[in-house]
């Protein structure tokens with residue numbers, strides 16, 4: 001299996017190198033903006049959009065022309081890569097994946113990319129890296145770079161410079177460890193696993209919120225673009241970087257642990273983007289519960305649910321596992337024991353009490369159990385080639401195998417007494433369980449909950 005991996009290090013540039021890097025990043029931004037302006041002009045005149053090759057020709061003209069001779073001082077390849085980025089921005093726009101490309105502003109994501117491995121030299125023993133027109137750069141060698149170097153990206157964040165080295169290497173086909181698990185993402189608990197473990201929220205933003213507010217207020221009192229304003233701005237950016245670093249670290253640790261210990265992970269397909277849309281609404285249609293919603297949005301964005309999913313996806317692929325996203329309907333309101341769906345099941349945020357059969361558990365874990373069951377159902381359907389189930393709990397209408405220990409009306413007598421037959425209690429192995437057992441096992445509460453209580 002081929003694995004692509006990026007290794008990021010902090011650079012330790014000299015003053016000259018820092019100035020050069022700032023200049024190169026600025027040149028890239030200039031080229032991007034000029035090309036975008038050109039495309040917009042051509043569109044207004046009714047001409048065809050220039051392709052990558054056409055833009056590269058223009059770039060050569062700009063580099064050799066009298067207006068912007070300083071462009072020739074920047075390395076060619078990074079400038080061309082900027083044009084590639086613009087092409088991709090347009091492609092994403094036409095495919096309705098993104099908004100129309102916008103002009104880049106100074107001070108936002110300064111970066112440039114060297115795509116040619118032949119021009120890059122990596123000297124790991126001496127902790128240095130050679131890049132065209134920058135020379136040998138020292139970097140903080142925190143771990144070894146594995147594999148063949150494909151390209152290198154230099155970027156600035158919070159006043160520091162970083163290098164990301166993208167590599168490719170052949171690895172053995174990984175064998176996944178452990179069984180299946182469902183994950184419920186929430187606010188009170190960042191992530192709850194169906195086996196009962198949970199990750200407390202980090203809330204790195206909350207921790208630094210007041211410091212950040214103070215720094216921002218101090219910045220607003222300075223004369224814009226003055227020396228003191230620049231210093232205040234640097235302070236704000238440092239705080240943002242620190243918040244991001246803490247979150248990054250936490251998410252990486254959580255996703256690594258989960259993906260190392262599970263072969264199949266089911267997760268809710270939460271529309272994070274919708275949830276974090278402005279709660280205020282528009283002037284014509286003002287939003288409801290603006291304050292409460294914006295608080296919730298802040299919390300969701302702070303914890304990085306989207307990034308969590310992205311990391312789980314690639315980490316599981318590295319470890320040979322699979323990620324299954326299931327639609328997030330009724331996962332918090334369905335009883336894992338009898339399948340009763342009702343909003344009354346969840347009177348409080350933390351507790352889940354089924355109004356029909358009386359099962360009690362932590363609400364987040366019930367959500368995780370339902371996600372796991374929906375994931376199993378989805379997997380079974382994919383194997384069968386049947387239609388996708390619409391939501392968690394809805395396939396309850398389908399006949400359930402009574403001999404597996406669950407009836408449509410309630411839990412079996414064994415379960416009421418707190419004992420289950422050995423056959424059903426068999427631990428959930430890898431993803432390769434027998435297909436007809438999948439459904440029944442995943443809704444089997446005995447394995448997942450010692451704390452569950454049924455009183456019907």
Ligand SMILES: [Zn+2]
Pocket residue numbers: 335336337338339340354355356357358359
């Ligand atoms: Zn119930």
